[in-house]
Amino acid sequence: MPKLSEEAKQERRERILAGSRRCFARFGYEGATVARLEHETGLSRGAIFNWFPSKEALFLELAAQENTRLLELIVAEGFEGFVHAVSKEDADWLAVYLEFGRRLRTSAELREQWLRLAPPELQERTRRWIVEAQERGELRDDLTPDEIGKFLGVVFDGMVTQRALGFEAPPPDLVVALIRDAVGGRAEPRRAS
Amino acid sequence: MPKLSEEAKQERRERILAGSRRCFARFGYEGATVARLEHETGLSRGAIFNWFPSKEALFLELAAQENTRLLELIVAEGFEGFVHAVSKEDADWLAVYLEFGRRLRTSAELREQWLRLAPPELQERTRRWIVEAQERGELRDDLTPDEIGKFLGVVFDGMVTQRALGFEAPPPDLVVALIRDAVGGRAEPRRAS
Numbered sequence: 001m002p003k004l005s006e007e008a009k010q011e012r013r014e015r016i017l018a019g020s021r022r023c024f025a026r027f028g029y030e031g032a033t034v035a036r037l038e039h040e041t042g043l044s045r046g047a048i049f050n051w052f053p054s055k056e057a058l059f060l061e062l063a064a065q066e067n068t069r070l071l072e073l074i075v076a077e078g079f080e081g082f083v084h085a086v087s088k089e090d091a092d093w094l095a096v097y098l099e100f101g102r103r104l105r106t107s108a109e110l111r112e113q114w115l116r117l118a119p120p121e122l123q124e125r126t127r128r129w130i131v132e133a134q135e136r137g138e139l140r141d142d143l144t145p146d147e148i149g150k151f152l153g154v155v156f157d158g159m160v161t162q163r164a165l166g167f168e169a170p171p172p173d174l175v176v177a178l179i180r181d182a183v184g185g186r187a188e189p190r191r192a193s
Numbered sequence: 194m195p196k197l198s199e200e201a202k203q204e205r206r207e208r209i210l211a212g213s214r215r216c217f218a219r220f221g222y223e224g225a226t227v228a229r230l231e232h233e234t235g236l237s238r239g240a241i242f243n244w245f246p247s248k249e250a251l252f253l254e255l256a257a258q259e260n261t262r263l264l265e266l267i268v269a270e271g272f273e274g275f276v277h278a279v280s281k282e283d284a285d286w287l288a289v290y291l292e293f294g295r296r297l298r299t300s301a302e303l304r305e306q307w308l309r310l311a312p313p314e315l316q317e318r319t320r321r322w323i324v325e326a327q328e329r330g331e332l333r334d335d336l337t338p339d340e341i342g343k344f345l346g347v348v349f350d351g352m353v354t355q356r357a358l359g360f361e362a363p364p365p366d367l368v369v370a371l372i373r374d375a376v377g378g379r380a381e382p383r384r385a386s
Contacts, residue, residue: 028299095295098354102288105359106221143367150363151371158351161291166298170343174336178344182375 016041016051017065020058025092029059029099056110063100064117066093071122075129078138079152080176086159087172094164137185148183155179209234209244210258213251218285222252222292249303256293257310259286264315268322271331272345273369279352280365287357330378341376348372 004012019041023032026040032055034045041048052058073081086094104111130145139148155175162169169175197205212234216225219233225248227238234241245251266274279287297304323338332341348368355362362368 095298098291099295101354101358102292105288105357147363147367151367153360154351154355154363154368155347156351157354158347158349161294161350161354162347164298165294167346170340170347174340174344175347178375182371 012043012047013051016043016048016058017062019043020048021062021093024059024062024096025090029096029103057113059100060110060113060117063097064114066097067118068122071126075122075125078129078133079156079179082156083159083172083175083179086156086163087169089163091163091166094160098161098164134185139183140185143183151183152179205236205240206244209236209241209251210255212236213241214255214286217252217255217289218283222289222296250306252293253303253306253310256290257307259290260311261315264319268315268318271322271326272349272372275349276352276365276368276372279349279356280362282356284356284359287353291354291357327378332376333378336376344376345372 020032020037023036023040027033027036034048034055037048037055037058038045048058052061070082070085073085104114127145127149130139130148133139134141134145134148159169159175213225213230216230216233220226220229227241227248230241230248230251231238241251245254263275263278266278297307320338320342323332323341326332327334327338327341352362352368
């Protein structure tokens with residue numbers, strides 16, 4: 001195999017990830033056969049599995065990237081950013097992400113790998129985002145950060161599921177306004193919308 | 194095949210449904226093979242498929258029953274009843290229910306059968322429940338019943354998903370209190386809990 005420059009290596013890795021993401025979104029995890037992964041990435045199985053030891057590892061990396069992206073979005077843009085992002089996200093990909101959750105639940109090995117990949121400091125940053133929003137009066141402070149985080153998690157998972165299952169999710173502005181009414185702080189008087 | 198009395202017929206049908214529900218919950222839709230369905234129901238494939246034309250039809254009937262049960266619960270006990278019921282529901286069965294949603298999305302034929310089975314008058318009763326709760330001041334009336342229904346749907350689906358994926362869902366009382374803060378009416382002042 002010819003040697004690739006660092007830049008070419010990075011490019012190759014990105015190409016494999018982008019192609020397999022499309023492939024998983026289109027055919028689901030089971031349906032994304034090696035032949036289809038080859039077709040979507042435009043690379044041979046040898047080239048693909050030179051970068052990722054297995055289809056599962058490839059999928060795990062994509063799910064970890066998505067998880068990181070969504071948590072960073074919350075930290076950067078609050079729950080508004082998250083709700084709007086999910087409402088625009090490709091429904092096929094959300095369906096795969098949901099399927100990944102199901103696989104996580106039934107495979108102890110996958111769960112362990114996942115815990116190693118998901119950066120704990122990002123979870124901590126999300127928690128700190130809640131604490132700071134409470135201090136600014138944007139989130140209510142008569143609930144613990146954990147309680148607020150858990151409620152937001154339910155609403156977020158509900159949006160992901162509805163989109164993934166092909167239902168018409170409610171308009172993001174409505175969801176944002178009602179989240180605010182549920183957990184917004186003094187600086188966000190109820191029914192301001 | 195010997196003739197069964199009406200009562201025995203009903204009993205047989207219930208036995209098939211209860212056994213296959215356990216089987217789907219334990220092994221998932223794909224994993225619930227005909228041999229396993231026979232084992233869990235204690236009946237032969239001939240006896241099972243005498244009542245339901247296919248595994249898919251059996252699954253569809255179970256999902257329709259579950260859907261009816263949950264909608265009736267909302268009408269009878271409000272969102273509080275629903276939230277508490279989901280938090281106690283068998284997580285394995287919720288996982289199957291979620292998987293059913295995914296299959297609905299990808300099979301036009303299944304979707305059509307589903308629409309025939311899901312009773313539209315129950316949807317209408319759920320809508321009327323919202324309108325009446327608005328009139329009693331238990332739900333806010335500055336939103337349309339459709340908007341309230343959609344928001345409740347997101348929260349409900351989020352709870353089902355979290356339980357189905359094996360995450361620790363927030364305590365039902367917290368979810369109920371925050372739903373009330375989001376969509377509760379004049380009779381339910383904010384932060385009453």
